[in-house]
Amino acid sequence: MESESKRLLQSMLNGAAEVISKKDELNRINVFPVADGDTGSNLASLMQAIIDHVSLKDYSTKELLEEVASAALIGARGNSGMIFAQYLNAVAESYHHLESTFDGLVQAFQKAVHKAYDALLDPKEGTILSVMKAWSEALAGSYEVDRSFPQSLLNAQIVAEQALINTEFQMPILRKNRLVDSGAKGFYYFIAGLTNAYCGGAVSAPVSVAVKEQLEEHIHFETSEPVYRYCSEFIIKQATVSHQTLREVLAFKGDSLVIAGNEKQIKIHIHTNEPQEVLCSLAEYGVMTYQKVDDMRLQYEVTKKPRAKIAIVTDSIADLPEAFLLEHQVHVLPMNILAGEENFLDKLTIGPALMQGKLVQQLPMSTAQPTIRTVDALLSFLENKYEHVLVIAVSAKLSGTYQLIKQRIKARNLSSDWIRVIDSKLNSVAQGLLVKQAVELVETGEAWEGVFQKIEQLIGQTFIYVAVADLSPMVQSGRIPRVLGKIAQKLSLYPIVSLDESGDGKLIGVSFSQKQSMKKIIKKVAKIQLQELAMTHVSSERDAEIWQKQFEKETGKAGYLVDSSAAIAISAGLGSVAVAGIKKGETR
Helix, strand or coil: CHHHHHHHHHHHHHHHHHHHHCHHHHHHCCCCCCCCCCHHHHHHHHHHHHHHHCCCCCCCHHHHHHHHHHHHHHHCCHHHHHHHHHHHHHHHHHCCCCCCCHHHHHHHHHHHHHHHHHCECCCCCCCHHHHHHHHHHHHHHHHHHHCCHHHHHHHHHHHHHHHHHHHHHCCHHHHHHCCCCHHHHHHHHHHHHHHHHHCCCCCCCCCCHHHHHHHHHCCCCCCCCCCCCEEEEEEEECCCCCHHHHHHHHCCCCEEEEEEECCCEEEEEEEECCHHHHHHHHHHHCEEEEEEEEEHHHHHHHHHCCCCCEEEEEECCCCCCHHHHHHCCCEEECCEEEECCEEEEECCCECHHHHHHHHHCCCCEEEECCCHHHHHHHHHHHCCCCCEEEEEECCCCCCCHHHHHHHHHHHCCCCCCCEEEEECCCCHHHHHHHHHHHHHHHHCCCCHHHHHHHHHHHHCCEEEEEECCCCHHHHHCCCCCHHHHHHHHHCCCEEEEEECCCCCEEEEEEECCHHHHHHHHHHHHHCCCEEEEEEEECCCHHHHHHHHHHHHHHHCCCCEEEECCHHHHHHHCCCCEEEEEEECCCCC
16 A cells, blocks of 8 residues: 555645645634634634645555654644544554554544544534544444545545534534635635545546535624633643543633643643643643744634724734733734743733743843844735735834744735834834834824835834943843943943944943943933823833832833833843833924
């Protein structure tokens, strides 16, 4: 069955391509468990990982199934994606035959269904599970009678199609919207594409006319707001814990829990309000190699109640109040925070308390731009939801984020009439203030070109001053020239740091104490006619609040005060306090 394995691989790849081609349709009909319109994107991510990671070569059947299962775990996202990945992993685990046989293959497909059900805390019928079960049982039953694998595939597809149609009547929310389940339909497309390729095109169109008509009639859906805010996923390697123990540990931290994988790596999916707590729990049981956190509540609000026709996107270095970001539907790309061998997502899986602990331990820490997959996933979500998208990125002199987003836009061939990226030449609360201004412009109905031009103009009117408590992090990160930094350290001087016109860090003054630095900054800012003011700090809230009152007294502007992003904390160090403002100026 060596050549048969190659035929099976090509058929699976055809199934994967079929799912990817139906991504937009699957997104449109996604209403369960949350109407976040991303089931198609999530399944497409899994299928793309299979296409990218499984080479076209001769495998034994067992080797092929293991390769596909491993790739599926890499690409799995969302409920349906995780269940699909667990199913493929269970197929690989269930195939114990040393020699390749069709008997072993159909048995593995059937046995894997039970493991897919077991991966969920609360498995429900009328979902992808129902179609998996119907298909795998029909495949095994047909093969036992006919002893023909191609004929069994054809027979099983007919049964799977009926199971797919039945999902509309198994779940109240699907019945209400007269829709089949999106994940179930994704699985159906996969086995339809696989069957079509394996049987040489001897099957009919992969979906019935009745189901197609449902799609065209119903585009807007009614569903409830998500109970938990974040859809979180983690992969741990070298796990020292059973799936059952993980279920017990995580059962009270959220819902939609799915655990997939094997002894090499385990992937966990959970809807939760506290992704940081989930991460801390998982960190005890293995090496964390992957994290993804999506804001389901934001996705829901954007889909159901969009505030504006222009999307504002930024990265997590922009310091803004969390409530503001959600209320005004600002999309944030999380920076990656590297601490020793660990990886975190800025403001999602690492916050002020955990960050302080890492800094106190003096672990080697650094930042990395968002991943390509994170950027692409956001761009996919924004398409067809907004007339325009404006991205305000951290200074290109300080991070590769601006260039990365530009590159992904080019790679996806997105029009500059739809999306543009601005190099803010700023960071932290200064970047945050610029984002805030953009939000105000789009929500008051400013035209697309006007928003772009006014934000570009405001960059030159925006400043930031940082009173550093310890110079070492800035010297180590290269934000301040090493020689200059070493001299200041020897003299026990406390620097005042800012950004130049190009967005690069610069030393603008020194003091004999941080308190003295802040007095100098207050005096400097008090002379400016201000439009906006904001402050941030790194684990120094009490001092920051005192200085905030001083700024309000001197300038008449209170502004907001927030914890610093982890990315800023790494470069500025513990105890740092920053103030940013926008100077009044004529806006054309």
